[in-house]
Amino acid sequence: MSAAARNRGAVTKKYALVMLSALVLGAVLLFPGFYQSARQASEVRLPGEVLRAPACDLAQAPCVASHAGLSVTLSVDSAKFRSYEPLTFSVKVSGMEAESARIEFEGVEMFMGVNELPLLPASGGGFSGSTSLPGHAYPMTWRARVQLMQADSLVESEFLFDLK
Incomplete structure (x- = not known):
């Protein structure tokens, strides 16, 4: 060669x-x-991708995330607002006819496992469901991602709250 x-x-x-x-x-x-x-x-996305609620105290009053005619209100109706206690979460939606809803909870400071709550339709509109969230030795911040489905569209909103 x-x-x-x-x-x-x-x-x-x-x-x-x-x-x-x-x-x-x-x-x-x-x-x-x-x-x-x-x-x-197949997802409906708003500017910023997620509706984020301004800072609020979910233990004291409902929190609202809104943008461009769509608002999602998250509230908790429980006697004791703390870890390991049953917490009843309610979601009300305005500006969209959601067919189903669920909440994904995640610890902000540390991983606390997978915590999902499928919500059921509630009387008067909206959705609700109950769960207990794990805790830690000190109060910690949780992120609740409310996911609303309508046909093949997903709208997600985010709420931060502290739990003792």
């Missing part, structure tokens, strides 16, 4: 390696974008 043929073979191998690397890198970088686009096509 001549030196020119060996050089062409080496160049071809390098070219193939560069092309393969570019293809793999492109797939890694582009696939999440395609996945995200397909996922978002």
